[in-house]
Amino acid sequence: MTSELQAFDPEAASKMFFQGGHTGYLGLRYHAHGSNWVELELPWREDLLGEEDREVLASGPIISLLDMASGMCIWTTRQVFQPVATLDLRVDYQRPAKDRSAVIGHAECYKITRSAAFVRGFAHDGDPENPVATLAGVFMTIAMDPRKV
Amino acid sequence: MSDASREKAAMTLTPYARSLGIEVEDSSADAPTLAIDFSRNIEGRPSHFHGGATAGLLEAAGYAILRVTLDAEERKPILKPVNITVQYLSAGKQKRTYAQGRITRLGRRNANITVEAWQDDRSRPIATAVMNILMAEPKA
Numbered sequence: 001m002t003s004e005l006q007a008f009d010p011e012a013a014s015k016m017f018f019q020g021g022h023t024g025y026l027g028l029r030y031h032a033h034g035s036n037w038v039e040l041e042l043p044w045r046e047d048l049l050g051e052e053d054r055e056v057l058a059s060g061p062i063i064s065l066l067d068m069a070s071g072m073c074i075w076t077t078r079q080v081f082q083p084v085a086t087l088d089l090r091v092d093y094q095r096p097a098k099d100r101s102a103v104i105g106h107a108e109c110y111k112i113t114r115s116a117a118f119v120r121g122f123a124h125d126g127d128p129e130n131p132v133a134t135l136a137g138v139f140m141t142i143a144m145d146p147r148k149v
Numbered sequence: 150m151s152d153a154s155r156e157k158a159a160m161t162l163t164p165y166a167r168s169l170g171i172e173v174e175d176s177s178a179d180a181p182t183l184a185i186d187f188s189r190n191i192e193g194r195p196s197h198f199h200g201g202a203t204a205g206l207l208e209a210a211g212y213a214i215l216r217v218t219l220d221a222e223e224r225k226p227i228l229k230p231v232n233i234t235v236q237y238l239s240a241g242k243q244k245r246t247y248a249q250g251r252i253t254r255l256g257r258r259n260a261n262i263t264v265e266a267w268q269d270d271r272s273r274p275i276a277t278a279v280m281n282i283l284m285a286e287p288k289a
Contacts, residue, residue, distance in 0.1 A: 020189055020192075021189060021190075021192040021193060021199065022190060022191050022192055022193055022199035022201060022202050023193075023199070024189075025169075025189070025190040025191075026201075046164070047164055047165070047167075047168035048164070048165045048168065049163065049164040049165060050163050050164075050165060051163065051164075052163075052164060058163050058164070058165035058166075059208065059230045059233070060163075060165050060166070060169070060201070060204065060205035060208050060209070061165060061201070061205075063201050063204040063205065063208070063233070063235075064199065064200075064201025064202065064204070064205065065201070067199070067200045067201040067204070068199075068201065083194050085200075085237060085240065086200035086235075086237045087236070087237055088234070088235070088236055088237070089200065089204065089234070089235045089237070090232065090233070090234040090235075091232060091233055091234075092231070092232040093229075093230045093231060093232060096229075
């Protein structure tokens with residue numbers, strides 16, 4: 001676990017985060033990060049398709065990809081892992097991803113307060129200038145009940 | 150509910166929805182109710198739904214009501230998602246979770262759909278979504 005003394009490292013944390021759970025099931029991978037942004041990769045897989053007869057990733061896993069990249073860009077910005085809850089997430093789909101193509105999700109935390117974090121991002125399948133989807137999200141830090149610690 | 154109507158509604162599920170574990174709970178009403186059991190595949194922070202998995206359930210229920218409605222009108226358009234906005238109202242616990250959509254407006258080219266997801270109490274949704282879906286009629 002990342003301690004408060006050691007800054008949150010999205011690359012190191014990815015190894016643990018993506019071992020299991022929903023993100024492990026999707027097979028998410030670390031791609032890149034900066035001081036307030038994180039990029040993850042969603043590999044193409046046959047059981048994640050949006051339509052029976054087309055080899056295009058479904059929109060659902062792209063939401064999960066962008067949601068996860070959002071959480072991680074918040075921890076990267078704060079430099080500490082502190083659970084957050086998604087409050088509002090909007091995804092606009094510009095076009096389907098290319099056949100059999102992995103999708104990269106980029107999320108950037110552009111404003112952070114004590115309890116809220118504002119994120120924008122996009123997903124692309126090779127060319128960041130030609131996104132498949134864009135994202136806007138608001139996240140809240142989860143207040144710890146001192147009686148339960 | 151008859152097995153036939155459940156099967157028909159199950160046809161509306163995408164490969165992703167089925168892989169995730171989404172099932173048709175009830176298709177006797179105009180709007181199919183979908184459900185998913187809690188599992189490792191949908192877990193985010195320990196013992197809770199991942200926001201992305203909740204969104205996946207909402208989206209599947211939105212597609213299900215639209216497909217069933219279009220089938221009744223004998224329309225078979227290609228559906229293209231335009232956008233989805235999800236409001237997360239409370240944490241998804243380790244319980245079977247349901248979702249049902251409602252078509253707010255069905256036009257010729259666009260459908261506007263609202264969806265609710267709940268756990269124990271239908272009147273206390275854990276998440277809601279608004280979706281716009283474009284309908285492209287296949288060229289004759």
